Amino acid sequence: xxxxxxxxxxxxxxxxxxxxxxxxxxxxxxxxxxxxxxxxxxxxxxxxxxxxxxxxxxxxxxxxxxxxxxxxxxxxxxxxxxxxxxxxxxxxxxxxxxxxxxxxxxxxxxxxxxxxxxxxxxxxxxxxxxxxxxxxxxxxxxxxxxxxxxxxxxxxxxxxxxxxxxxxxxxxxxxxxxxxxxxxxxxxxxxxxxxxxxxxxxxxxxxxxxxxxxxxxxxxxxxxxxxxxxxxxxxxxxxxxxxxxxxxxxxxxxxxxxxxxxxxxxxxxxxxxxxxxxxxxxxxxxxxxxxxxxxxxxxxxxxxxxxxxxxxxxxxxxxxxxxxxxxxxxxxxxxxxxxxxxxxxxxxxxxxxxxxxxxxxxxxxxxxxxxxxxxxxxxxxxxxxxxxxxxxxxxxxxxxxxxxxxxxxxx
Numbered sequence: 001x002x003x004x005x006x007x008x009x010x011x012x013x014x015x016x017x018x019x020x021x022x023x024x025x026x027x028x029x030x031x032x033x034x035x036x037x038x039x040x041x042x043x044x045x046x047x048x049x050x051x052x053x054x055x056x057x058x059x060x061x062x063x064x065x066x067x068x069x070x071x072x073x074x075x076x077x078x079x080x081x082x083x084x085x086x087x088x089x090x091x092x093x094x095x096x097x098x099x100x101x102x103x104x105x106x107x108x109x110x111x112x113x114x115x116x117x118x119x120x121x122x123x124x125x126x127x128x129x130x131x132x133x134x135x136x137x138x139x140x141x142x143x144x145x146x147x148x149x150x151x152x153x154x155x156x157x158x159x160x161x162x163x164x165x166x167x168x169x170x171x172x173x174x175x176x177x178x179x180x181x182x183x184x185x186x187x188x189x190x191x192x193x194x195x196x197x198x199x200x201x202x203x204x205x206x207x208x209x210x211x212x213x214x215x216x217x218x219x220x221x222x223x224x225x226x227x228x229x230x231x232x233x234x235x236x237x238x239x240x241x242x243x244x245x246x247x248x249x250x251x252x253x254x255x256x257x258x259x260x261x262x263x264x265x266x267x268x269x270x271x272x273x274x275x276x277x278x279x280x281x282x283x284x285x286x287x288x289x290x291x292x293x294x295x296x297x298x299x300x301x302x303x304x305x306x307x308x309x310x311x312x313x314x315x316x317x318x319x320x321x322x323x324x325x326x327x328x329x330x331x332x333x334x335x336x337x338x339x340x341x342x343x344x345x346x347x348x349x350x351x352x353x354x355x356x357x358x359x360x361x362x363x364x365x366x367x368x369x370x371x372x373x374x375x376x377x378x379x380x381x382x383x384x385x386x387x388x389x390x391x392x393x394x395x396x397x398x399x400x401x402x403x404x405x406x407x408x409x410x411x
Contacts, residue, residue, distance in 0.1 A: 032189025067352025073125025
């Protein structure tokens with residue numbers, strides 16, 4: 001009698017295991033770094049602006065410094081990783097992210113606060129790039145989409161909880177306890193690092209970060225994601241300031257719903273991208289992000305603030321999943337580290353530029369019009385999105401693979 005097990009069943013039987021001990025340890029480092037980062041993301045701008053005589057430019061400056069250092073660290077990280085390995089970089093990054101939080105409240109001078117943000121930004125960059133490369137090494141290629149979704153949830157849940165929790169703790173317990181909690185979240189996670197592999201095992205010549213940035217196949221999705229990240233930097237930095245203390249409940253709800261919506265939509269977008277491709281999700285993500293920011297311009301209406309943050313979160317989650325999926329699909333395995341760096345640079349540069357630019361614009365126009373102008377900026381991302389769609393169609397029409405274009409150089 002023949003076997004009743006069909007080809008699909010046999011394939012399922014040999015499907016590689018996804019959640020291994022090493023991946024569980026990676027989850028610990030993801031949660032620790034994400035919790036430490038998001039606990040203070042809205043708290044430090046409020047701490048800086050709390051000194052009498054300072055305006056919205058102070059809040060924007062500290063977030064901008066954090067993001068600037070993060071971007072600089074992400075640019076350096078691939079070069080450093082080639083020399084010291086990803087595991088060591090991850091451990092150092094967690095230390096640099098956590099330890100400075102312990103001493104933030106020693107002084108309220110802008111120089112001190114900016115210095116702490118610069119060190120923490122550098123540490124966060126190392127955790128992102130080194131951790132991203134380690135993740136790629138730990139997830140089987142056959143289950144990469146599912147694995148990246150799990151990592152996205154592991155990073156998204158701390159942001160969902162810690163972003164509003166940080167503001168609540170600062171308001172009810174003071175800045176010292178929330179800084180201590182942020183420090184411990186990162187420092188305790190260092191204990192999981194020795195169980196991780198030392199570096200990514202990739203074959204083939206590495207893809208340089210500058211070559212990747214110049215490539216339209218990677219550069220276009222990165223630009224699209226960067227303009228949506230501008231909105232993320234503005235929401236976490238200025239929403240509590242734009243709405244005011246009279247509607248603190250709406251602000252707390254909005255800061256909860258924005259990462260919650262982003263986490264859920266990123267999961268569903270990733271699953272859909274595995275089945276039908278990611279390219280069709282880019283434009284909907286852009287449009288939803290812009291719509292959410294536009295609704296936030298109604299800062300005097302608590303319902304609009306909550307709805308706007310949720311809609312932006314949905315769009316931002318879709319944009320996250322679509323762009324990173326496209327970028328990973330367009331490089332060989334040896335380019336995964338570069339994709340991780342470029343995508344995170346787009347994320348952090350967008351957040352930093354958004355925080356600094358919005359602070360300056362809001363000082364001239366007021367918060368509502370600054371939100372309107374931000375929505376217009378996000379919609380400008382439709383231009384590279386359309387270019388990317390046209391280029392993809394052209395590659396398919398010629399029967400070529402865009403991955404080869406990236407591997408060989410910019411188109």
